[in-house]
Amino acid sequence: MKLTVIGTGYLGATHAAAMAELGFEVLGLDIDPDKIAMLSRGHLPIYEPGLDELLQRHVDGVAGSTGRLRFTTDWQEAADFGDVHFVCVNTPQKRGEYACDMSYVESAVESLAPHLTRPTLVVGKSTVPVGSAERLAERLAALAPAGAAAELAWNPEFLREGFAVEDTLHPDRIVIGVRSEEAEKALREVYATPIGAGTPLVVTDYATAELVKNAANSFLSTKISFINAMAEVCEAAGGDVVKLAEAIGYDDRIGHKFLRAGIGFGGGCLPKDIRAFMARAGELGADQALTFLREVDSINMRRRGHMVEMAREACGADGSFLGKRIAVLGATFKPDSDDVRDSPALNVAGQIQLQGGQVTVYDPKGMENAARLFPTLTYAASALEAVRGADVVLHLTEWREFRELDPVALGSVAAVRRILDGRNTLDPQTWRSAGWTFRAMGRPRV
Structure with a gap:
């Protein structure tokens, strides 16, 4: 069995390299020739731990590689090559709307289908509104010379940025929405290694497979916003949200994961996915079922504004950022990634700059992407340089x-030893012992 991967962004590049690692011959396709040229040399346009090494282990033409992975811009070559075609393109939020932009997925199916002359399986991995697979299956059969023998399946991805390679090779579950035994058999063969290692396989219809990803992202978003709502109450009541989260997390029904209060979630998935889910529920007449997600989104966005207000208060009695130097440690929406899409850190930095603050940002991996998105911010080469004069x-x-920074060394270059922890991961006592005024979201003032 030979596989193609259509779309070689974060999801597609990871999936292509991981499938080659599992022993398949893989052909990756993208319409961007520059990206294809870079991947063909064994280099990535993104940062993801372990993916560079995986790619170079398999890309054809790289010294010492298995040669199982190639890349192309040719749809006919992809159709001739592949027995199973994975669609891994982006589904961003529509401009000015909550709804999902399906144009990239639709374009991928419509570009591939006319070249499918033999029985084949097209597998969607992108996050899409429920009902999309049904519609795309009809379109695929109508456009493909093979007709109904060109079948569609849906196999949502559950990758965590920073852990994408591990999540692909050793997933915690595999979900496939299929219509035939043949499609299920093909996907069981694709995922034989993780299934054999004990990964659960859940076989569903199209709609359920689509809803699984929507529901998972909605639940995670809700859990994050819940603890952030508790942080607001803790600040009002003088409680400690870190201790609160620790205590409730020991309940097996709740658990500790995603219970760290802070400036909220961002990135290219959770924010746009819960909004698209709300929009689709409205189209289906089930909007009341998901009205709680509007509050989840509202709490999340409110955290960014709250951090700006905390920073303003820290600047002094006049409550102004004018003439103040603000150091921002972090630009990506999460660690171990260079992704700055809808980054809470950059959003806060941008708001402070617009209000007159002199903002300097440092991030271990996201500087280049951040500078493209927010070119007017100042960027430093290290945490020490970012903090100098702050x-x-x-x-x-x-x-x-950042957790391993030396507060004494940073304190020697800061104008004022004052730090705000927007992620509740720094040790307050360590920083206070070094002479810093330390404040964290949802925790008592000292």
Whole structure:
């Protein structure tokens, strides 16, 4: 069995390299010739731990590689090559709407289908509104010379940025929405290695497979916003949200994961996915079922504004950022990634700059992407340089590097030893012992 992967962004590049690692011959397709040229040399346009090494282990033409992975821009070549075609293109939020933009998925299916002259399986992995697979299956059969023998399946991805390679090779579950035994058999063969290692396989219809990803992202978003709502109550009541989260997390029904209060979630998935889910529920006449997600979204966005207000208060009695130097540690929406899409850290930095603050940002991996998105911010080559002369330091992305910073060394270059922890991962006592005024979201003031 030979596989193609259509779309070689974060999801597609990871899936292609991982399938080659599992022993398949893989052909990756993208319409961007520059990206294809880079991948063909064994290099990535993104940062993801372990993916560079995986790619170079398999890309054809790289010294010492298995040669099982190639890349192309040719749809006919992809159709001739593949027995199973994975669609891994982006589904962003529509401009000015909550709804999902399906144009990239639709374009991929419509570009591939006319070249499918033999029985084949097209597998969607992108996050899409429920009902999309049904519609795309009809379109695929109508456009493909093979007709109904060109079948569609839906296989949602559950990758965590920073852990994408592990999540692909050793997933915690595999979900496939299929219409035939043949499609199920083909996907069981694709995922034989993880299934054999004990990964559960859930076989469903199209709609359920689509809803699984929507529901998972909605639940995770709700859990994050819940603890952030508790942080607001803790600040009002003088409680400690870190201790609160620890206590309720020991309940097996709740668990500790995703219970760290802070400036909220961002990235290219959770925010746009819960909004698209709300929009689709409205189209189906089930909008009341998901009205709670509007509050989840509202709590999440409110956290960013709250951090700006905390920073303003830290600047002094006049409550102004004018003439103040603000150091921001973190630009990506999460650690171990260079992804700055809808980054809470950059959003906060941008708001402070617009209100007159002199903002300097440092991030271990996201500087280049951040500078493209926010070119007017100042960027430093290290945390020490970012903090030099700062009146307030904001910790906004929980990189390990920041947890291991020396508060004494940073204090020697800061204008004022004042830090705000927007991720609740720094040790308050360590920083206070080094002479810093330390404040964290949802925790008592000292």
